[in-house]
Amino acid sequence: MLDIRELFRHAEKYADQTVEIGGWVRTIRDTKAFGFIECNDGTFFKNVQIVFAADTITNYKEVAKLGVGTAIACKGRLVLTPEARQPFEIKAEEISEVGSCPSDYPLQKKRHSLEFLRTISHLRPRTNTYSAVFRVRSAVAYAIHKYFNERGFVYVHTPLITASDCEGAGEMFQVTTLDMDNPPRTPEGAIDYSKDFFGKEANLTVSGQLEAECYALAFKKVYTFGPTFRAENSNTARHASEFWMIEPEIAFADINDDMDLAEDMVKYIIQYVLETLPEEMEFFNSFIDKGLLARLDNIVNSDFARITYTEAVDILKKSGQKFEYPVEWGIDLQSEHERYITEKVFGKPVFVTAYPKEIKAFYMRMNDDGKTVAAMDLLAPGVGEIIGGSQREERHDELVARIRELGMDPKDYWWYLDLRKFGGVSHAGYGLGFERMIMYLTGMSNIRDVLPFPRVPKWAEF
Amino acid sequence: MLDIRELFRHAEKYADQTVEIGGWVRTIRDTKAFGFIECNDGTFFKNVQIVFAADTITNYKEVAKLGVGTAIACKGRLVLTPEARQPFEIKAEEISEVGSCPSDYPLQKKRHSLEFLRTISHLRPRTNTYSAVFRVRSAVAYAIHKYFNERGFVYVHTPLITASDCEGAGEMFQVTTLDMDNPPRTPEGAIDYSKDFFGKEANLTVSGQLEAECYALAFKKVYTFGPTFRAENSNTARHASEFWMIEPEIAFADINDDMDLAEDMVKYIIQYVLETLPEEMEFFNSFIDKGLLARLDNIVNSDFARITYTEAVDILKKSGQKFEYPVEWGIDLQSEHERYITEKVFGKPVFVTAYPKEIKAFYMRMNDDGKTVAAMDLLAPGVGEIIGGSQREERHDELVARIRELGMDPKDYWWYLDLRKFGGVSHAGYGLGFERMIMYLTGMSNIRDVLPFPRVPKWAEF
Numbered sequence: 001m002l003d004i005r006e007l008f009r010h011a012e013k014y015a016d017q018t019v020e021i022g023g024w025v026r027t028i029r030d031t032k033a034f035g036f037i038e039c040n041d042g043t044f045f046k047n048v049q050i051v052f053a054a055d056t057i058t059n060y061k062e063v064a065k066l067g068v069g070t071a072i073a074c075k076g077r078l079v080l081t082p083e084a085r086q087p088f089e090i091k092a093e094e095i096s097e098v099g100s101c102p103s104d105y106p107l108q109k110k111r112h113s114l115e116f117l118r119t120i121s122h123l124r125p126r127t128n129t130y131s132a133v134f135r136v137r138s139a140v141a142y143a144i145h146k147y148f149n150e151r152g153f154v155y156v157h158t159p160l161i162t163a164s165d166c167e168g169a170g171e172m173f174q175v176t177t178l179d180m181d182n183p184p185r186t187p188e189g190a191i192d193y194s195k196d197f198f199g200k201e202a203n204l205t206v207s208g209q210l211e212a213e214c215y216a217l218a219f220k221k222v223y224t225f226g227p228t229f230r231a232e233n234s235n236t237a238r239h240a241s242e243f244w245m246i247e248p249e250i251a252f253a254d255i256n257d258d259m260d261l262a263e264d265m266v267k268y269i270i271q272y273v274l275e276t277l278p279e280e281m282e283f284f285n286s287f288i289d290k291g292l293l294a295r296l297d298n299i300v301n302s303d304f305a306r307i308t309y310t311e312a313v314d315i316l317k318k319s320g321q322k323f324e325y326p327v328e329w330g331i332d333l334q335s336e337h338e339r340y341i342t343e344k345v346f347g348k349p350v351f352v353t354a355y356p357k358e359i360k361a362f363y364m365r366m367n368d369d370g371k372t373v374a375a376m377d378l379l380a381p382g383v384g385e386i387i388g389g390s391q392r393e394e395r396h397d398e399l400v401a402r403i404r405e406l407g408m409d410p411k412d413y414w415w416y417l418d419l420r421k422f423g424g425v426s427h428a429g430y431g432l433g434f435e436r437m438i439m440y441l442t443g444m445s446n447i448r449d450v451l452p453f454p455r456v457p458k459w460a461e462f
Numbered sequence: 463m464l465d466i467r468e469l470f471r472h473a474e475k476y477a478d479q480t481v482e483i484g485g486w487v488r489t490i491r492d493t494k495a496f497g498f499i500e501c502n503d504g505t506f507f508k509n510v511q512i513v514f515a516a517d518t519i520t521n522y523k524e525v526a527k528l529g530v531g532t533a534i535a536c537k538g539r540l541v542l543t544p545e546a547r548q549p550f551e552i553k554a555e556e557i558s559e560v561g562s563c564p565s566d567y568p569l570q571k572k573r574h575s576l577e578f579l580r581t582i583s584h585l586r587p588r589t590n591t592y593s594a595v596f597r598v599r600s601a602v603a604y605a606i607h608k609y610f611n612e613r614g615f616v617y618v619h620t621p622l623i624t625a626s627d628c629e630g631a632g633e634m635f636q637v638t639t640l641d642m643d644n645p646p647r648t649p650e651g652a653i654d655y656s657k658d659f660f661g662k663e664a665n666l667t668v669s670g671q672l673e674a675e676c677y678a679l680a681f682k683k684v685y686t687f688g689p690t691f692r693a694e695n696s697n698t699a700r701h702a703s704e705f706w707m708i709e710p711e712i713a714f715a716d717i718n719d720d721m722d723l724a725e726d727m728v729k730y731i732i733q734y735v736l737e738t739l740p741e742e743m744e745f746f747n748s749f750i751d752k753g754l755l756a757r758l759d760n761i762v763n764s765d766f767a768r769i770t771y772t773e774a775v776d777i778l779k780k781s782g783q784k785f786e787y788p789v790e791w792g793i794d795l796q797s798e799h800e801r802y803i804t805e806k807v808f809g810k811p812v813f814v815t816a817y818p819k820e821i822k823a824f825y826m827r828m829n830d831d832g833k834t835v836a837a838m839d840l841l842a843p844g845v846g847e848i849i850g851g852s853q854r855e856e857r858h859d860e861l862v863a864r865i866r867e868l869g870m871d872p873k874d875y876w877w878y879l880d881l882r883k884f885g886g887v888s889h890a891g892y893g894l895g896f897e898r899m900i901m902y903l904t905g906m907s908n909i910r911d912v913l914p915f916p917r918v919p920k921w922a923e924f
Binding site for chain 2: 198462
């Protein structure tokens with residue numbers, strides 16, 4: 001059976017030929033003499049129109065009664081229809097029911113709320129919106145692999161289960177095979193984790209960065225692309241407990257190389273999706289987010305601005321704007337601040353660099369001022385922060401001092417410090433939240449609608 | 463700084479030009495007048511030879527004393543050396559130390575055991591063997607994405623955390639945020655999982671297949687590629703607790719389509735790696751597994767055999783071979799049986815189909831004989847099973863009956879059964895263990911050596 005995508009992409013090649021397709025009935029209508037089926041096989045966003053006539057097919061009455069959602073096989077002649085809305089239609093010679101679909105099928109023609117569709121995550125990819133979302137998701141994943149592969153990056157699978165004490169950031173899920181009801185205990189009465197599967201307490205990772213650094217100092221250019229977890233009890237439209245993240249890491253590189261890479265990658269992804277999935281992107285622009293294509297075009301065609309945190313604070317203070325959170329040097333920029341800068345001041349993406357060390361992670365490289373670190377956040381119109389990165393502290397003694405300053409124990413970081421001890425070089429990287437990127441590219445406003453089977457507090461169905 | 467890969471791939475382009483590279487010292491030797499550094503930046507398997515002379519560089523003495531593992535930057539003229547073993551060398555004009563490396567660096571020139579290198583997983587990708595392994599791993603991952611993308615498959619991220627009762631296969635890790643020391647309890651004294659993060663007991667997935675089926679029945683052709691977990695206490699060279707798996711799923715397809723896809727994919731991956739990483743593959747063939755390239759060539763150039771389980775049992779019984787596990791119809795084929803068939807009988811990969819239903823999973827399609835199911839295993843010389851798949855039972859009532867027969871509750875499978883109720887079509891898929899494939903392609907015999915940071919019982923370092 002031919003993919004419907006193939007027919008749409010090369011209709012001329014199949015003109016006036018008999019083709020065989022399989023797919024699902026999206027809509028069906030008929031008169032006594034002939035009828036129309038909009039059929040979709042999932043390989044293409046648009047439906048094929050099948051025309052069936054009582055004097056051509058032998059089972060006209062049965063076909064006319066097929067329900068929405070029925071799986072059919074169809075043999076027929078492909079006829080180009082240059083005057084019609086669709087480029088071609090199929091004049092059926094045979095139609096057979098492959099899989100029936102009763103009338104309690106939840107995806108009848110009427111419009112459903114996204115909230116309702118989340119409760120049937122196993123069926124929702126059959127709808128227009130989700131079929132577009134998840135095809136974009138797949139294409140963006142591929143674009144990312146292609147981008148890094150073409151530039152000689154090595155793809156590293158950093159571990160998901162971690163017993164390392166290094167991460168610290170964010171609340172973690174515990175992973176165990178102990179009997180929760182009656183766990184083994186030490187003589188002192190504590191849980192005896194030496195009896196747990198890994199011989200110690202283990203969690204799900206919140207980032208593969210530290211492990212990716214090990215590989216960057218072997219392969220020069222690496223990236224991770226894998227699942228990441230946060231056990232935060234945040235029931236917002238932008239947080240999920242399980243999501244995917246991309247973390248490139250480059251050696252012999254500084255914060256400017258890092259920003260160059262991030263800017264180039266973001267533009268590449270956007271261009272790839274616009275070129276590869278024009279029908280889906282047109283759909284999002286028409287039905288989900290009217291300004292989408294203009295916003296994405298603007299990003300592709302602009303040079304991202306680069307300012308320091310200190311400059312950002314100055315801009316905000318001089319703006320005359322009234323913000324909910326007052327602006328002072330040292331504060332963590334809030335979404336309202338970020339969006340003001342990127343949307344109102346620059347009207348394009350903005351890198352903000354050199355953040356106060358107090359609001360950034362321990363591994364970021366200290367700037368010469370002793371107050372700020374070589375961090376960078378990429379802010380984008382319509383969404384705020386989409387990338388966060390930094391040059392890493394590659395100087396062994398400076399890193400040890402910073403670890404101590406924060407009350408952590410350098411012993412827990414022995415292997416991470418080894419990277420500074422044995423042929424350490426300046427290196428940098430960033431993290432891109434994959435779902436945030438998909439939301440940005442589609443205009444979908446809830447992260448639950450860009451994850452196939454989202455996991456959020458109190459919800460892990462399917 | 464130029465990537466050393468770029469120099470090797472396009473040496474002529476840079477002949478007699480001054481180039482700038484950065485990398486790590488692999489070996490260094492010197493006389494009083496000149497010296498040689500083998501330098502590797504991780505972008506290419508082979509080292510660049512840098513020649514430095516006392517009358518050319520100003521810091522000759524310092525350079526001559528650099529330790530193995532030191533990070534350096536080097537500016538010099540690229541000179542083609544057609545008579546030498548290496549295609550070119552760099553005549554240094556400037557060499558500077560970027561990151562020092564003291565003499566307690568564990569990767570000194572001497573050979574280390576793989577066992578020892580596992581204890582320094584953060585440094586081992588800097589060795590020849592692991593740099594080859596992990597570049598192959600990255601290339602194979604890309605080949606898989608490229609293969610499926612070019613054929614219109616949608617990449618689906620199935621969830622890692624699951625609260626579904628559907629999976630059943632294998633021991634699972636529990637995921638929790640409850641206080642292990644003092645968990646909330648119901649009035650009856652049981653652990654109160656309604657207070658756990660997801661409101662119920664949750665685990666790490668052992669397969670994304672059931673969720674992938676949902677997407678195959680929307681997109682026709684999908685695949686997953688993600689981490690999978692097994693909490694089995696198996697300390698073998700072929701088992702890891704966290705590994706990656708590829709699971710394609712195709713609709714409007716049967717078991718034969720499934721085998722066609724598997725065969726085509728395996729050949730594609732092998733060809734891709736042989737073409738893309740000839741230096742690494744040559745290394746494995748020379749130093750790890752002498753018969754490797756011949757074995758892989760044989761696979762690419764053979765038509766895989768296809769026999770039924772019943773035929774396989776007949777062959778084994780008539781073989782006159784003495785097996786440790788005696789052969790009778792109904793037994794699960796052991797590794798010795800699988801290898802006899804693929805290595806001794808066919809000398810090429812073999813699909814075995816139509817296994818007894820008792821030794822296969824509930825979701826596999828029942829054959830008309832009522833005794834066997836439409837399963838397929840791909841056996842390959844030198845390793846045994848590398849792929850397992852099946853056509854899925856798409857008939858609603860048959861599936862319900864099978865679920866009941868196995869003492870499971872159809873209610874737990876409501877969404878999986880929905881796929882059979884609403885436009886169900888015949889579909890099939892398989893699972894490829896990614897690490898098993900990498901072991902097969904490299905000749906590495908321990909799974910701990912093809913995972914960047916392996917997780918196995920009692921071991922989750924880094």
